[in-house]
Amino acid sequence: MKRLLASGVLVLLSCTLTFAQCAMCRASVESTYSDGHYLNGSGLNTGILYLLVMPYLIVALIAYFWYRSSRKEYAQKMALWQRMKGISQ
Structure with a gap:
């Protein structure tokens, strides 16, 4: 359980780095579109x-x-309930 918790915390801490990359990708796409190179942007x-x-x-x-x-x-649970119901009758 501790290993799972540690892995989860590590993933959450590394997510901030991925959010920063979106702005870089967007800037790269905008610069390639302005140059007329559409393959890189897609x-x-x-x-x-x-x-x-x-x-x-x-x-x-x-x-x-x-x-x-x-x-x-x-x-x-339903199977157990049915068995108990059958025993009590």
Whole structure:
């Protein structure tokens, strides 16, 4: 558990560096567009979109696994309740 907590803190501390890079990417794209070179800018825009999607994908995966786990636990509780109901009758 301590290892997971330490990893989480490390990830949160390193996120500030990634926020600073977006301004640099934007400045690079603006300078390449003004020079007439569009290939470099489209690659950077794709990279920015990739970075944008990742947090949402991680949250969606966590929600999916949490939902799946809770459904299994609910099914086990219902099976136990059915067995207890059958014994009491």
